[in-house]
Amino acid sequence: MTTYSDKQQLRRLLRQRRKALSQESRRLATKKINRLLCPFIRRQKRIAVxxxxxxxxxxxxxxxxxxxxxxxxxxxxxxxKKRQLWFTPCPRLSRRHATIRYLNLHHQNTGKHKIPQFNGCKIRARYLHTVLIPLLGIDHQGNRLGQGGGYYDATLANFRYLQPLLVGAGFSCQQVDTIKSESHDINIPIFVSENGYQYLNR
Structure with a gap:
């Protein structure tokens, strides 16, 4: 079993793994994962993506x-200049995947690797029912490795009572044996990849 303690090195490794996926492998995996996530949908429930x-x-x-x-x-x-995330309503998407044209339509002149910020009534994470969390890596204990900004950790770390259901979504190549966790890191109980559902140790 390999334990990764150098997070910057691991981030580079996992980015390389993800980029190395062939176009066809990525297409098939993306289609399957999106389908596997559908049971988390509930009418009128608030879900963050x-x-x-x-x-x-x-x-x-x-x-x-x-x-x-x-x-x-x-x-x-x-x-x-704030670390805790707000969440705003996602504009209606069309079935046809046309990201750049869609962003231009909504005046989101973002760079290739920047996250668009849509306007709308902002809410905090405590009002969400489910949160699908992006990740660079995850281990078999549910320790997540993100991009390094710490936004999700800061947003979800201080729940004293009920918190949203946290679901990690990504490709199977992003899972490793063990990631060294720190006290502020959040734990992800469910990971969904093209290999199916994994209910991870907390």
Whole structure:
């Protein structure tokens, strides 16, 4: 079993793994993962997703399905100089995946690797029912490795009572044996990849 303590080195490794996926492997895995996530959709329930950038797993198909089934879908919103995330309603997506044109239509002139920030009534994570969390890596104990900004850790770390259901979504190549965790790191109880569902140790 390999334990990764150098997080920057591990981030580089996992980015390389994700980018190395062939176009066909990525397409098939993305389709399957989006389908596997559908049982988390509940009508009128508030579910947070993320806007995929770079080589991240796209949730476009899942978002379209969730909106069609009547769920309230939210995207993370980063407030200037603040670490805790807000969440704003995700605009209605069309079935056809046309990211750049869609962002231009909504005046989101973001760079290739920047997260678009949509306007709308902002809510905090405590009002969400489910949060689909992006990740670079995850281990078999549910320790998550993110991009390094710490936004999700800061947002979800201080729940004293009930918190949203946390679900990690990504490709199977992003899972490793063990990631060294720190006290502020959140634990992910469920990981969904093209290999199916994993209920991880907490």
């Amino acid at each position: 993320y806007w995929a950038v770079g080589s991240e797993l796209s949730l476009w198909s899942f978002i379209v399905t969730a909106q069609k089934r009547g769920a309230q879908v939210y995207l993370p919103y980063i407030e200037s």
